[in-house]
Amino acid sequence: MLAVETIGLTKDYSVGFWRKRPKRVLDGLGLRVERGEIFGLLGPNGAGKTTTLKILLRLIFPTSGTARILGKELHDVTTHERIGFLPENPSFYDYLTAEEFLDYAGGLFSLPSREGRRRAARLLEQVGLAESGNIPLRKFSKGMLQRLGLAQALINEPELVFLDEPMSGLDPLGRREVRDLILELKAKGTTVFFSTHILSDAEMLCDRVAILNRGRMQGCGELREMLAPGVASTEIVIESPDLVLLDQLKPCGAVVRTGARVCIQVPKESDVSAVLERVLASSAKIISVNSVKMSLEDYFLAQLAQGGTKEEEKARVAQATGGQQH
Amino acid sequence: MNRVATIALHTFKEAVRDKVLYNLIVFALLMIGSAILFSSISVGIQQIIVVDLGLSSISVFGLIMAIFIGIGLVAKEIDRRTIYHVLSKPVRRFEFIIGKYLGLILTLLINTLIMTVGFYAALFYQTRRAGLEDFAPLGTIYFILLQLAIVVSLAVFFSTISTPILSAVFTFCVYVIGHFLSEMRWLGQTTGSGAVKGAAAALYYLLPNFSNFDFITQTAHGERISGILLVSNSLYALLYVTMAISAAILVFEEREFK
Numbered sequence: 001m002l003a004v005e006t007i008g009l010t011k012d013y014s015v016g017f018w019r020k021r022p023k024r025v026l027d028g029l030g031l032r033v034e035r036g037e038i039f040g041l042l043g044p045n046g047a048g049k050t051t052t053l054k055i056l057l058r059l060i061f062p063t064s065g066t067a068r069i070l071g072k073e074l075h076d077v078t079t080h081e082r083i084g085f086l087p088e089n090p091s092f093y094d095y096l097t098a099e100e101f102l103d104y105a106g107g108l109f110s111l112p113s114r115e116g117r118r119r120a121a122r123l124l125e126q127v128g129l130a131e132s133g134n135i136p137l138r139k140f141s142k143g144m145l146q147r148l149g150l151a152q153a154l155i156n157e158p159e160l161v162f163l164d165e166p167m168s169g170l171d172p173l174g175r176r177e178v179r180d181l182i183l184e185l186k187a188k189g190t191t192v193f194f195s196t197h198i199l200s201d202a203e204m205l206c207d208r209v210a211i212l213n214r215g216r217m218q219g220c221g222e223l224r225e226m227l228a229p230g231v232a233s234t235e236i237v238i239e240s241p242d243l244v245l246l247d248q249l250k251p252c253g254a255v256v257r258t259g260a261r262v263c264i265q266v267p268k269e270s271d272v273s274a275v276l277e278r279v280l281a282s283s284a285k286i287i288s289v290n291s292v293k294m295s296l297e298d299y300f301l302a303q304l305a306q307g308g309t310k311e312e313e314k315a316r317v318a319q320a321t322g323g324q325q326h
Numbered sequence: 327m328n329r330v331a332t333i334a335l336h337t338f339k340e341a342v343r344d345k346v347l348y349n350l351i352v353f354a355l356l357m358i359g360s361a362i363l364f365s366s367i368s369v370g371i372q373q374i375i376v377v378d379l380g381l382s383s384i385s386v387f388g389l390i391m392a393i394f395i396g397i398g399l400v401a402k403e404i405d406r407r408t409i410y411h412v413l414s415k416p417v418r419r420f421e422f423i424i425g426k427y428l429g430l431i432l433t434l435l436i437n438t439l440i441m442t443v444g445f446y447a448a449l450f451y452q453t454r455r456a457g458l459e460d461f462a463p464l465g466t467i468y469f470i471l472l473q474l475a476i477v478v479s480l481a482v483f484f485s486t487i488s489t490p491i492l493s494a495v496f497t498f499c500v501y502v503i504g505h506f507l508s509e510m511r512w513l514g515q516t517t518g519s520g521a522v523k524g525a526a527a528a529l530y531y532l533l534p535n536f537s538n539f540d541f542i543t544q545t546a547h548g549e550r551i552s553g554i555l556l557v558s559n560s561l562y563a564l565l566y567v568t569m570a571i572s573a574a575i576l577v578f579e580e581r582e583f584k
Contacts, residue, residue: 013584057414060582077416085414091406095343096336107332108415152411162414 001071003160003191004033004056008065011051011215026051027215028065033193033208035159038186040202041195042300043212049195050088052212053164057085070160081109084158088165088195090149094138098129098148101137105152116155123151128177142169150178154185161185163194167201179205203296211303218303226299233292234266236275241284248278261287329417330425337429341395342436351437354387355444362448376452377463378546380445384438385470385542391437392430392474393497396481400426401490409583420575423482427571430478435471442467465551469539472563476534477501479570486577503529504536534566 009029012022026048033039041049054060056067058074072079092101099120106116124130127147132140140148146169153161166182167175182192182205196202202209203223210220219226233253239261241249246262249255252275253266266272272289279286341347361379365372403409403426412422445463450456480500484493503510507530514526539559541551 054583057410059410059413060584077418080414080416083414085410087407087410087414090411091408092411093336093340093408095340100339104332104336105411105415107336108329108412108417110328110416156415 001035002032002068003035003037004031004039004067004069004193006031006052006056006065006067009052009055009062009067010064011048011055011060012063025215026055026062029212029215029217031210031217031220033191035191036186036189037207038182038192038194038205040206040209041193041212042197042199042202042209042296043195044197044304046214047197047212048215049197049212050164051215053085053162053193053195056162081156082159084153084156084161086146086149086153086161086163086166089142089168090145092137092140092145092148094136096137097134098124098137098140098151099133101148102152102155105155109156111156119155119157120151123154126154126181127151128174143171143174146170147174150181158190160191160193163192165196166194167196167198175201199296199300209296211300213304218306219299223296226296232267232295232298234269234272235288235290235292236264236266236272236279237287237289238262238264238279239285239287241279242282245278245282245284249275265292329421330428333412333417333422333425334429334432337399337426338432338436341399341429341433344395344398346394347391347433347437350387350391351440354383354441357383357387358441358444358448362451365452372452373449374546376449378542380448381463381466381470381542381545384441384445384467385473387441388434388438388470388474389477389501392434392477393481393494393501395433396430396478397485397490397493397497399430400482401485401493404485404583405490407583413583419578423486423571423575423578427479427482430482431475434474434478438467438471438474459548462548462550463545465556466541466545468556469541469551469559472559473536473539476536476563476566476570479567479574480534483570483574483577486574486581500533501536504534505540506537507533507535508537535562538562 006029009026009031010024011026012024014020015023025046029048029052031052041052043049051060055062056069056074057080058077067074069079070082096104099117102120102123103113103116106113106119111119121130121133124133127150129144129147129151132144137145137148146166150163150166153163163182166178170178179201182194185192192205194205206223208220208222209226211218241262246255249264252268252271253264256263256265264275266275276286276289358380361376361383364379365375368375400423403412409422413419442464445467446460449460449463453460477497481493481497484496488496510526511530514523514530517523538555541549541555545551
């Protein structure tokens with residue numbers, strides 16, 4: 001059984017004040033998230049990540065398409081007993097304390113109060129808020145609210161947890177703690193489905209990712225497969241080259257000078273030996289030669305560049321409005 | 327049912343910690359207390375003034391609390407997106423609305439109780455005696471509570487379809503019109519226009535008739551509430567609250583939280 005499955009998930013919003021017209025924010029999304037994996041939904045702002053999560057949590061309804069969570073249809077609210085959710089930039093009740101809020105969250109899962117208090121204490125400790133349990137939430141910083149958001153998402157010990165931009169508002173230490181927490185969840189068998197536009201987080205954590213842009217999926221798969229195509233470029237650093245040599249190297253790749261050192265990014269593998277021969281023939285010294293592998297950022301940018309031109313966007317709007325847009 | 331109770335208790339907890347509420351209660355108690363001053367400059371009608379002004383204060387401040395708490399606690403959940411935390415848990419949308427409503431009613435009940443204690447303190451200070459006849463205003467306070475229950479149900483309904491400010495305006499308008507429904511119907515019948523007559527009749531049947539609950543002046547003059555009025559007003563309020571909350575649930579079930 002899959003943790004999350006979406007089939008042709010589409011969402012249109014009405015935009016415009018007087019003359020309402022539909023705007024497609026999610027376009028036929030098809031995802032299959034296996035149980036026990038960390039799945040990242042990546043995309044720039046406005047790509048449809050939060051829309052996807054809100055549909056899965058039944059906060060908004062799809063225009064078309066279906067989805068299943070832990071094998072059950074979205075309208076089956078009993079599934080929510082087995083899932084957790086951290087919204088983006090979570091907001092809380094000003095007059096409650098962290099302990100009271102977690103007690104409330106536990107009550108919504110019908111947890112016995114003693115068990116709720118036990119879990120609340122453990123989670124506050126886990127997210128680094130053990131000392132702040134009695135402080136009213138209006139006095140919490142953004143990072144503290146984010147940590148509390150994580151704690152409440154885990155109060156029911158969920159099988160599947162949805163995290164919308166979980167690192168948002170956290171300092172470097174906090175981000176590391178959250179990363180460790182996500183890995184801990186995976187180790188316990190919890191499926192983690194999170195959205196982010198911070199690629200380094202996804203690269204460090206995710207088993208698989210899907211890339212969204214303008215509501216459409218641009219790519220989906222295992223990170224190691226997506227980034228496998230190998231060397232993206234070769235970085236050659238040399239010292240004290242003369243101007244003649246630099247002129248000769250310029251056609252082979254980007255040349256960046258930093259003091260006495262020059263870094264040449266050679267995109268074609270076939271050019272590498274020619275560059276090295278020219279450097280060896282000159283008076284310059286080779287400092288290092290490194291293969292630069294494709295990062296998730298390179299892959300991400302390549303996917304975004306491939307999909308979603310403005311013309312395509314216009315065509316999609318026209319399609320959504322039944323061809324009435326001009 | 328457990329979840330409804332959890333939401334109701336949480337709503338109550340959130341409401342009673344709002345400083346605005348305490349300010350309103352203090353003002354209400356000051357108003358009730360001022361009835362003693364007004365009665366001292368009257369001759370022969372001191373008790374009438376204390377009862378009239380005291381019950382009116384409970385009614386007016388109860389209304390302000392009902393509108394502001396009623397609008398605030400539902401619309402604010404949507405506005406501040408705290409509702410995401412609730413609806414992503416195994417909470418059905420109708421449970422949220424009913425829980426919120428019951429929490430608000432509990433808050434108003436406690437506030438009215440505090441104002442009632444203030445009212446009886448003022449009354450006892452004025453009359454210097456306590457007798458069975460002094461329990462008569464309790465029936466009127468019960469009617470005020472029934473009105474507030476209807477007002478809160480309307481506030482909850484409007485806050486599911488509109489912004490907090492518009493919801494407050496709509497609820498207040500319905501409250502005011504609800505006191506003049508008979509006059510409005512009569513006005514409609516006296517005009518020659520069929521459309522106006524129809525609209526007045528429609529509003530007469532659609533909006534809650536608050537004048538049925540207004541027994542303050544009669545109480546001040548020693549009139550007692552009949553058993554029939556007590557039962558009919560209770561049933562009327564129950565029916566109206568059920569309708570308004572059902573409508574709020576129907577709207578809320580389809581509402582999207584973008």
